[in-house]
Amino acid sequence: MKRTDQALVRHLDRDEIRALLDAPDLRSPLGLRDPAMLHLAFAAGLRVSELVGLRLDQLERGSAPCVHAMAKGRRERVLPLWKETASAIAEWLKARPTGGDPELFLNAAGRAVTRSGFEYVLAKHVATAVRTQPSIAGKRVTPHVPRHSCAMHTLRATRDVRKVALWLGHASLQSTEAYLRADPIEKLEALATLAPPGLRRGQFQAPDTLMAMLMSAGRD
Numbered sequence: 001m002k003r004t005d006q007a008l009v010r011h012l013d014r015d016e017i018r019a020l021l022d023a024p025d026l027r028s029p030l031g032l033r034d035p036a037m038l039h040l041a042f043a044a045g046l047r048v049s050e051l052v053g054l055r056l057d058q059l060e061r062g063s064a065p066c067v068h069a070m071a072k073g074r075r076e077r078v079l080p081l082w083k084e085t086a087s088a089i090a091e092w093l094k095a096r097p098t099g100g101d102p103e104l105f106l107n108a109a110g111r112a113v114t115r116s117g118f119e120y121v122l123a124k125h126v127a128t129a130v131r132t133q134p135s136i137a138g139k140r141v142t143p144h145v146p147r148h149s150c151a152m153h154t155l156r157a158t159r160d161v162r163k164v165a166l167w168l169g170h171a172s173l174q175s176t177e178a179y180l181r182a183d184p185i186e187k188l189e190a191l192a193t194l195a196p197p198g199l200r201r202g203q204f205q206a207p208d209t210l211m212a213m214l215m216s217a218g219r220d
Contacts (some may be wrong), residue, residue, distance in 0.1 A: 010139060011149040017042055019133035020141075023125035029095040030108065034121050036092035037105055037113070038146070039085040044069065045150030045168050048143040052113050054104045059089070071169025079167065119143050 012020065021042070024034040041051055050069050058068040065086040066078050081089070089104075100110030107113055113121075119142075126141045139145075147168070154164050164170075 010142070010145055011152045012136070012139065012141070012145060014153070016129070016133050016136050016139075017149060019129040019136065020125055022132075023128040026091075029097075032088075032092045032095045033105060034125060036085075036088040037118065037121065038125065039082075039088045040067070041118075041146035042150050043082045043085040044079045045147045045154070047071075047147060048115050048118055052103065052105060052115055052118055055102045056104055057102070059104060061086070061090070065089075069169065075169060077166070077169050115143065122146075 021035060021038055024038070025031040026035070037051065040046060040054075041048075044067060046054070046069055050071070054067065054069070058070075060066045060068070065081045067081065069077055069079055071077060092105075096104075097106055097110045100106045101112040103112035105113040107117060122141065122143060126136060130137045151164050151168055154167055155161065158164070
């Protein structure tokens with residue numbers, strides 16, 4: 001098989017994520033929808049297809065809010081929601097149009113948001129977030145970046161790649177290893193365990209037997 005370059009996954013740090021989540025204008029119904037979408041994309045690490053295809057009946061509210069996400073291969077996983085994420089979704093549900101498509105996130109026409117629709121929403125709020133967090137301007141924020149960012153933060157919080165795989169719905173750990181390659185903390189911890197050679201500066205004093213052998217060899 002032909003070898004191909006494997007670039008490191010792109011992700012946002014904590015301050016950049018915060019700036020993006022705070023970017024939407026909450027004074028309109030769609031302004032309430034967008035933070036709910038962004039929160040869920042980051043907190044649950046959903047694929048874009050999972051996010052825009054999420055239906056109302058896949059959302060559980062109450063004392064332990066969660067979503068039922070369907071990974072590739074029809075593998076269902078249940079993901080608990082952060083309090084802030086559940087609150088953002090609750091605000092959107094108050095403004096969400098009735099009588100539209102069964103999906104959780106709808107556009108102004110009452111139809112389910114499409115992949116290109118989410119890409120447009122993300123790009124719009126990235127442009128706003130750059131004003132408060134200029135470092136985002138140097139990153140290409142694609143619809144995959146929220147999922148990658150979730151994975152990187154989960155890895156750093158748990159230090160367990162298996163938990164990252166379960167959260168993202170990966171069928172094997174091979175798909176999750178890309179996040180290990182992108183995480184410098186793992187490598188710094190490995191360096192910390194390596195002790196430098198215990199050499200001390202000073203004058204080298206050769207043994208008498210060695211000096212005698214060298215002098216003999218010089219006379220020959």
